[in-house]
Amino acid sequence: MTAGQQAMRTHVVVGAGQAGAHAAVAMRRAGFGGRIVLIGEEASLPYDRPPLSKSFLLAEDEPRLTHFFEPAVFSSLRIEAMVGVKVEAIDLAARRIALTYGGGLDFDALLLATGSRPRCLNVPGGERGLAIRTFDDASQLRQRLIAGQSVVCIGAGVIGLEVAAAAQARGCSVSVLDVERTVMSRSLAPELGVLVQQLHEHHGVTFEGAVAVAAIEGDSVVLGDGRRLPADTVVCGIGVVRNIDLARAAGIATRAGILVDPYGRTSADGIYAAGEVAEFPLAGGHGVWESWKHAQDHGALVGRVMAGAAQPYNEVPWFWSDQYGVNIQVVGDATGAAAAQVVDRGKRDGPSFCAFFLDAQSHVIGAFGWNAPKEVAAATRMIRRAMAITPDRLADPSVSLQTVLATSSSPAVAQLV
Amino acid sequence: MTWVRVATTAAVPLGEMLGVSVNGFKLAIYHLDDDSFRATQNVCTHEFALLSDGWLEGSEVECPLHAGRFDVRTGRALCEPLKRDIAVFAVEVRDGEIFVALPQ
Ligand SMILES: Cc1cc2nc3c(=O)[nH]c(=O)nc-3n(C[C@H](O)[C@H](O)[C@H](O)COP(=O)(O)OP(=O)(O)OC[C@H]3O[C@@H](n4cnc5c(N)ncnc54)[C@H](O)[C@@H]3O)c2cc1C
Ligand code: FES
Numbered sequence: 001m002t003a004g005q006q007a008m009r010t011h012v013v014v015g016a017g018q019a020g021a022h023a024a025v026a027m028r029r030a031g032f033g034g035r036i037v038l039i040g041e042e043a044s045l046p047y048d049r050p051p052l053s054k055s056f057l058l059a060e061d062e063p064r065l066t067h068f069f070e071p072a073v074f075s076s077l078r079i080e081a082m083v084g085v086k087v088e089a090i091d092l093a094a095r096r097i098a099l100t101y102g103g104g105l106d107f108d109a110l111l112l113a114t115g116s117r118p119r120c121l122n123v124p125g126g127e128r129g130l131a132i133r134t135f136d137d138a139s140q141l142r143q144r145l146i147a148g149q150s151v152v153c154i155g156a157g158v159i160g161l162e163v164a165a166a167a168q169a170r171g172c173s174v175s176v177l178d179v180e181r182t183v184m185s186r187s188l189a190p191e192l193g194v195l196v197q198q199l200h201e202h203h204g205v206t207f208e209g210a211v212a213v214a215a216i217e218g219d220s221v222v223l224g225d226g227r228r229l230p231a232d233t234v235v236c237g238i239g240v241v242r243n244i245d246l247a248r249a250a251g252i253a254t255r256a257g258i259l260v261d262p263y264g265r266t267s268a269d270g271i272y273a274a275g276e277v278a279e280f281p282l283a284g285g286h287g288v289w290e291s292w293k294h295a296q297d298h299g300a301l302v303g304r305v306m307a308g309a310a311q312p313y314n315e316v317p318w319f320w321s322d323q324y325g326v327n328i329q330v331v332g333d334a335t336g337a338a339a340a341q342v343v344d345r346g347k348r349d350g351p352s353f354c355a356f357f358l359d360a361q362s363h364v365i366g367a368f369g370w371n372a373p374k375e376v377a378a379a380t381r382m383i384r385r386a387m388a389i390t391p392d393r394l395a396d397p398s399v400s401l402q403t404v405l406a407t408s409s410s411p412a413v414a415q416l417v
Numbered sequence: 418m419t420w421v422r423v424a425t426t427a428a429v430p431l432g433e434m435l436g437v438s439v440n441g442f443k444l445a446i447y448h449l450d451d452d453s454f455r456a457t458q459n460v461c462t463h464e465f466a467l468l469s470d471g472w473l474e475g476s477e478v479e480c481p482l483h484a485g486r487f488d489v490r491t492g493r494a495l496c497e498p499l500k501r502d503i504a505v506f507a508v509e510v511r512d513g514e515i516f517v518a519l520p521q
């Protein structure tokens with residue numbers, strides 16, 4: 001396509017979250033010369049979600065949103081950002097989307113970056129549980145974290161735990177419940193989940209695993225065994241549902257997310273998906289990741305693809321969480337499910353340590369860092385290179401990981417992990 | 418500008434970095450693969466993190482919190498989420514000691 005032809009085209013990005021914003025900006029910076037329209041249902045320009053369950057809840061003054069880009073960036077890059085507008089339908093044949101207020105917009109290529117919404121607890125009174133995804137959700141919750149009140153967090157994933165830590169810091173009496181026995185069970189081996197649980201218990205938060213919630217009532221959470229936990233506020237952090245409805249209604253292939261290839265292309269010509277809503281190829285199948293860095297990097301990559309740059313997605317999953325001043329980072333597979341051994345660098349009861357997960361051939365496949373970002377950065381590179389390592393060297397704090405990686409003879413294997 | 422001694426060369430092995438505090442400046446000192454020493458501000462321009470807690474690869478330092486990367490020779494921010502560069506400082510090595518030029 002010539003530059004002139006490209007300049008006549010319109011690319012529409014649906015969903016002005018992290019992935020959508022990074023896609024729009026990267027598309028322009030990669031040289032796409034046509035019209036870019038970024039449409040979002042929420043009433044603000046794209047903003048950072050991680051603070052919503054952390055500093056936002058702790059701030060003394062009315063907290064402000066952190067935007068990924070200054071408004072001037074959108075105007076200088078000629079990105080037309082439209083917020084407070086929902087895309088209602090996609091007409092693939094007519095290459096047109098329908099907008100909430102009745103209008104429509106023609107497109108040549110479309111990116112679906114519609115993200116996820118919190119899963120609702122399907123019990124009587126389940127709607128009383130507050131979920132936290134948006135600025136409005138977090139503002140509402142923040143006002144309810146009043147010293148002396150009781151807060152019950154249903155779901156011991158990272159968001160539930162971060163909210164628990166914030167509520168505790170604000171003087172609430174907090175308990176966390178989960179159907180699983182340990183916390184962060186989706187991403188962490190039980191032996192490490194226990195450490196996070198103990199951190200919470202040390203700060204006065206109680207955790208109860210392997211419990212079912214039967215109902216949420218006005219002032220309490222009713223458990224499966226009939227017990228009632230007093231609850232002035234109930235927070236639900238039980239996972240997300242991907243916003244795939246638009247795509248499905250248009251006949252685009254979906255599973256849990258919108259199915260894409262390594263370039264973010266969906267089953268429909270000229271339609272792409274990125275970020276948390278996209279289900280992309282991984283070794284041995286497809287996956288969906290819920291993480292900040294993934295939304296940023298996948299969004300930007302698909303944006304560049306839409307500008308004509310062909311580059312497959314090939315990242316290692318990584319996320320962080322902050323709880324009581326401890327920086328937790330998880331890279332790769334730290335569930336233990338595929339690991340033959342776990343090698344610790346540093347002491348588990350010390351201020352900082354990293355647990356490396358190794359498969360049967362001593363390849364690093366995952367890591368959990370407790371105030372140990374350097375070790376997690378090393379693990380990320382070891383995973384990317386499919387590097388085998390002598391466990392004793394990994395565990396020895398006098399052996400520099402920079403040196404281990406610099407001198408490693410493992411072939412740099414490009415792999416889809 | 419004043420030249421301030423910040424560390425011995427032995428304290429920063431090849432391919433590694435060191436965080437130091439001198440005259441109120443938080444600095445990161447790097448020993449690059451080409452055997453040169455470099456210095457930048459140690460605090461990331463995104464949120465609060467010390468770059469010396471991150472990862473050095475070639476001439477790029479990766480921030481420990483959100484993996485933003487800077488070129489330590491020029492201070493240039495190389496990727497998202499970074500919007501601003503970091504300050505770089507001139508370095509001289511004399512008799513096994515590293516000196517950094519700090520603004521007065
Ligand atoms: C409270 C919280 C804390 C988090 N903390 C961390 C953390 O510490 N570390 C970490 O790694 N990750 C964290 N995450 C995860 C990370 O923030 C998300 O994975 C990331 O924001 C996903 O970005 P996205 O752009 O794919 O989707 P979203 O952020 O969900 O954005 C999608 C946008 O699309 C809009 N939209 C949907 N449908 C339509 C439509 N039809 N028309 C118009 N607009 C539409 C939505 O309103 C939304 O604004 C956290 C998430 C939350 C909610
Ligand atoms: S604090 Fe450095 S990248 Fe965020």
